[in-house]
Amino acid sequence: xxxxxxxxxxxxxxxxxxxxxxxxxxxxxxxxxxxxxxxxxxxxxxxxxxxxxxxxxxxxxxxxxxxxxxxxxxxxxxxxxxxxxxxxxxxxxxxxxxxxxxxxxxxxxxxxxxxxxxxxxxxxxxxxxxxxxxxxxxxxxxxxxxxxxxxxxxxxxxxxxxxxxxxxxxxxxxxxxxxxxxxxxxxxxxxxxxxxxxxxxxxxxxxxxxxxxxxxxxxxxxxxxxxxxxxxxxxxxxxxxxxxxxxxxxxxxxxxxxxxxxxxxxxxxxxxxxxxxxxxxxxxxxxxxxxxxxxxxxxxxxxxxxxxxxxxxxxxxxxxxxxxxxxxxxxxxxxxxxxxxxxxxxxxxxxxxxxxxxxxxxxxxxxxxxxxxxxxxxxxxxxxxxxxxxxxxxxxxxxxxxxxxxxxxxxxxxxxxxxxxxxxxxxxxxxxxxxxxxxxxxxxxxxxxxxxxxxxxxxxxxxxxxxxxxxxxxxxxxxxxxxxxxxxxxxxxxxxxxxxxxxxxxxxxxxxxxxxxxxxxxxxxxxxxxxxxxxxxxxxxxxxxxxxxxxxxxxxxxxxxxxxxxxxxxxxxxxxxxxxxxxxxxxxxxxxxxxxxxxxxxxxxxxxxxxxxxxxxxxxxxxxxxx
Numbered sequence: 001x002x003x004x005x006x007x008x009x010x011x012x013x014x015x016x017x018x019x020x021x022x023x024x025x026x027x028x029x030x031x032x033x034x035x036x037x038x039x040x041x042x043x044x045x046x047x048x049x050x051x052x053x054x055x056x057x058x059x060x061x062x063x064x065x066x067x068x069x070x071x072x073x074x075x076x077x078x079x080x081x082x083x084x085x086x087x088x089x090x091x092x093x094x095x096x097x098x099x100x101x102x103x104x105x106x107x108x109x110x111x112x113x114x115x116x117x118x119x120x121x122x123x124x125x126x127x128x129x130x131x132x133x134x135x136x137x138x139x140x141x142x143x144x145x146x147x148x149x150x151x152x153x154x155x156x157x158x159x160x161x162x163x164x165x166x167x168x169x170x171x172x173x174x175x176x177x178x179x180x181x182x183x184x185x186x187x188x189x190x191x192x193x194x195x196x197x198x199x200x201x202x203x204x205x206x207x208x209x210x211x212x213x214x215x216x217x218x219x220x221x222x223x224x225x226x227x228x229x230x231x232x233x234x235x236x237x238x239x240x241x242x243x244x245x246x247x248x249x250x251x252x253x254x255x256x257x258x259x260x261x262x263x264x265x266x267x268x269x270x271x272x273x274x275x276x277x278x279x280x281x282x283x284x285x286x287x288x289x290x291x292x293x294x295x296x297x298x299x300x301x302x303x304x305x306x307x308x309x310x311x312x313x314x315x316x317x318x319x320x321x322x323x324x325x326x327x328x329x330x331x332x333x334x335x336x337x338x339x340x341x342x343x344x345x346x347x348x349x350x351x352x353x354x355x356x357x358x359x360x361x362x363x364x365x366x367x368x369x370x371x372x373x374x375x376x377x378x379x380x381x382x383x384x385x386x387x388x389x390x391x392x393x394x395x396x397x398x399x400x401x402x403x404x405x406x407x408x409x410x411x412x413x414x415x416x417x418x419x420x421x422x423x424x425x426x427x428x429x430x431x432x433x434x435x436x437x438x439x440x441x442x443x444x445x446x447x448x449x450x451x452x453x454x455x456x457x458x459x460x461x462x463x464x465x466x467x468x469x470x471x472x473x474x475x476x477x478x479x480x481x482x483x484x485x486x487x488x489x490x491x492x493x494x495x496x497x498x499x500x501x502x503x504x505x506x507x508x509x510x511x512x513x514x515x516x517x518x519x520x521x522x523x524x525x526x527x528x529x530x531x532x533x534x535x536x537x538x539x540x541x542x543x544x545x546x547x548x549x550x551x552x553x554x555x556x557x558x559x560x561x562x563x564x565x566x567x568x569x570x571x572x573x574x575x576x577x578x579x580x581x582x583x584x585x586x587x588x589x590x591x592x593x594x595x596x597x598x599x600x601x602x603x604x605x606x607x608x609x610x611x612x613x614x615x616x617x618x619x620x621x622x623x624x625x626x627x
Contacts, residue, residue: 307336
């Protein structure tokens with residue numbers, strides 16, 4: 001029994017979890033020795049089992065650690081924070097990453113859900129709560145909701161919240177956990193400029209309008225009109241880098257608390273709290289000074305043009321976000337119709353301007369749909385021969401009820417809206433056949449030109465020449481019978497491109513006339529470089545020329561210069577016989593104006609056109625026409 005008790009005492013070590021021993025016995029009895037040997041076999045088996053379990057445990061811990069590292073890597077790479085909602089206590093736990101995404105200090109341990117929800121935008125809070133509770137109640141397979149949340153700096157970020165609920169074997173929810181992904185760059189950042197976008201502007205506008213009391217506010221919009229110039233002749237990446245550099249410089253010119261926001265069509269918005277208009281002038285002065293400087297790109301200087309519109313709100317004025325944005329759009333649209341660098345403020349008169357534009361657009365669309373585009377023509381007379389040199393095709397619209405509407409009421413709207421092209425096509429379909437009309441040819445011969453006006457949009461269209469040639473070919477008209485008229489303003493919107501297109505048009509045999517010379521900001525320097533055949537002198541230089549000596553000197557100098565440069569000359573707006581006589585004395589042969597004929601519809605041209613006689617300087621100009 002002593003030997004058995006010795007074995008028992010040795011086995012007591014295993015009670016404490018120690019299996020690293022062997023059972024020894026000094027007994028000579030075979031049974032005792034077998035008992036000791038059997039215990040050693042068991043101990044060996046236990047040790048092997050423990051080693052296997054430890055190896056499995058180590059392997060499992062390694063795999064868990066690897067998966068944890070992978071998960072952390074994925075969460076870090078995807079900019080995700082982690083949240084957990086303990087259903088029983090009602091508290092949430094937010095990860096350090098969740099807090100840092102919003103610039104918040106990390107608060108370890110459980111928190112009340114309001115610490116999260118109170119930062120959610122008022123318009124999104126109910127949506128977030130609904131998504132959480134619908135999944136908690138088993139109505140949805142997961143939580144998946146995007147919302148806006150305020151960060152520690154007072155700004156807004158967009159987040160995508162996803163999560164799943166853990167349930168016990170009875171289906172009762174135990175906890176809910178998930179991730180929060182920052183989607184601000186996808187939702188609130190403009191990809192081209194990397195500035196906040198229009199959705200972010202809406203957030204700021206709603207926030208400013210909800211404050212009480214309000215300060216006077218101004219929504220300012222700047223539009224860069226020729227950003228495309230940055231992309232000409234350089235790699236796209238270089239142009240984008242230059243543009244981003246410019247907008248960062250623009251941001252630095254603004255007060256720190258004023259965000260610069262990118263909108264479509266290279267437009268930028270800012271919200272100012274203002275005291276008066278003079279203060280706003282002062283605040284915008286650095287920005288306007290920057291935009292007056294060229295942008296350096298690939299060793300070249302590119303000058304950008306801009307306009308701006310401002311909508312000011314008084315604290316007592318109840319205005320919605322949509323209305324505020326609409327006012328700023330009206331002010332900016334009005335600025336685009338003015339000089340480069342203009343700034344326009346919203347006023348109620350712009351409402352009337354908007355209504356007129358809307359009515360004009362409806363008139364245009366109605367005319368296009370009902371064949372209400374009418375072609376009128378006005379002759380250009382060679383007074384030395386008493387014959388028609390050219391007919392200018394003039395567009396008119398027939399309104400419901402039969403009233404004929406002049407282009408001054410709709411042409412600007414047509415150009416801005418892009419409707420000028422279908423209008424022009426409808427005009428050409430009526431005008432070109434007159435060159436083949438038997439009655440017109442019998443009355444006026446078959447050598448006169450047809451002159452048509454082009455808008456800036458049409459002039460800058462690379463396919464313009466193809467369009468002209470196709471129309472001429474369709475009607476069987478030779479190129480030398482057509483003349484296009486362009487204004488200096490349209491050419492100077494992009495001189496290099498315009499000159500290239502005009503050179504191609506002239507090379508095809510189509511004549512080019514510079515229209516309205518002498519109106520606006522016409523430059524004598526352009527006469528030496530612009531590719532053209534004829535200069536049409538505007539009525540602005542002609543009106544009262546017989547009674548105003550200084551105007552007479554200017555007009556005679558312009559005519560003399562054009563004659564020396566060997567351009568064809570057409571003087572427009574001639575309404576009086578005395579003016580006609582003076583022009584004849586100066587050697588002008590081509591006249592356009594009421595002194596000969598008002599614009600006539602094509603169907604009345606042959607019957608209503610007066611007979612003509614040559615005009616000589618030594619003969620009374622009255623004899624050159626039939627009044």
